[in-house]
Amino acid sequence: NAGVTQTPKFRVLKTGQSMTLLCAQDMNHEYMYWYRQDPGMGLRLIHYSVGEGTTAKGEVPDGYNVSRLKKQNFLLGLESAAPSQTSVYFCASSPSQGSSYEQYFGPGTRLTVT
Amino acid sequence: GQNIDQPTEMTATEGAIVQINCTYQTSGFNGLFWYQQHAGEAPTFLSYNVLDGLEEKGRFSSFLSRSKGYSYLLLKELQMKDSASYLCAVKAVTGGGNKLTFGTGTQLKVEL
Numbered sequence: 001n002a003g004v005t006q007t008p009k010f011r012v013l014k015t016g017q018s019m020t021l022l023c024a025q026d027m028n029h030e031y032m033y034w035y036r037q038d039p040g041m042g043l044r045l046i047h048y049s050v051g052e053g054t055t056a057k058g059e060v061p062d063g064y065n066v067s068r069l070k071k072q073n074f075l076l077g078l079e080s081a082a083p084s085q086t087s088v089y090f091c092a093s094s095p096s097q098g099s100s101y102e103q104y105f106g107p108g109t110r111l112t113v114t
Numbered sequence: 115g116q117n118i119d120q121p122t123e124m125t126a127t128e129g130a131i132v133q134i135n136c137t138y139q140t141s142g143f144n145g146l147f148w149y150q151q152h153a154g155e156a157p158t159f160l161s162y163n164v165l166d167g168l169e170e171k172g173r174f175s176s177f178l179s180r181s182k183g184y185s186y187l188l189l190k191e192l193q194m195k196d197s198a199s200y201l202c203a204v205k206a207v208t209g210g211g212n213k214l215t216f217g218t219g220t221q222l223k224v225e226l
Contacts, residue, residue, distance in 0.1 A: 031211050042218040043157070043201065050211045058213070090156060094212050100164075101205070101212040102147065105156035 002026055004106035006091050012112045013081045021076040021109050023091030030096035032074040033058075033103065034066060036087040043090065049074055050096070081113045116140040118217035120202050125223045126192055134187045134200050134220045142207030147214060148176050148187045149201040157201055160187070189222075197224045 004025045013019055023032065034046040045058030049068040063085060065077045074093075078085060088110050092103040117139045126132040138146070145164040149157040163169055163178035163185060175188040189196055199221050203214040 033211075033213075040218060043203075043214075043216040045213060045215075048211050048213060056211065059215075096212070100145070100147075100159075100162035102159040102162060103212070103214060105158070107156050 004091055004093055004104050006089075006106040006109050008109060009107065010110045012114065013078075014114055015082060017081050018077070018079050019081065019111075020078075021089055021091075021111075023074045023076070023093075023106055024072055025074075025091075025093040025104070025106075026072065027093060027095075027104065028071070029093035029104075030071075031094045032068065033092045033094075034064070034074065034076045035090045035092065036060065036085075037090060037108075038087050046076065046089075081111075083113045085111065086113045087111060116204055116206070116215040118202055118204060118215060120200075120217045120220045122218070123221045123223070125225060126189075128192055128194060128224055128226055130192050131188065131190050132192060132222065134189070134202075134222065136185045136187070136202035136217060138183050138185070138202070138204050138217075140183075140204055140206070140215075143180060143204060144207045145205040146176075146178055146185050147203040147205065148174075148185075149203065149216075151199045151201060151219065153198070160200075192224050194224050194226075197222060 033048040047066040052071040091106040148160040151157040161176035199219040202217040
């Protein structure tokens, strides 16, 4: 089991460029999440999904779009990157049932927007 | 909304015991998580409390008091590899999806 994987690991964008971050999980989890982590701010939820074909906004959704076409994949898109989107992006997944519903995190994507 | 507070930094000595506190104010509560995050790595799950009391797991224990909106993570027999950030997170009751709200993390430095 690879768990949660993210591609790419690093990326540098110019302001206004677009990109898509890919998250994949092989644990058959229903729920998936995208977070950003900035110094002094902690992990903040961008968007999440409770199942294939569904998405919902989190705490900081502006400037991002997501899609969950397949259960195992959750894509995060930046249509027009801004320097304020420089951050480390983490994807996570969790089961919809269980004793603790813990979230499993991917290794992160370090994005710099210049 | 939810507000979670934890100290920004702590320093402790190898072999000692350290307690990292977390206080929270939430409109609904459905469990509290502790995660460990080493620099440049992903957070990894440590513990989960949904009822009052102490949960022990090896060198790590976590305590919850729902009436006080308070939790702590206790690390015993500290090792250098325990130097990391420790994240407290609360699970919301409403909205579905097992969403978590994270505190800003406590950076623990273990010294010789």
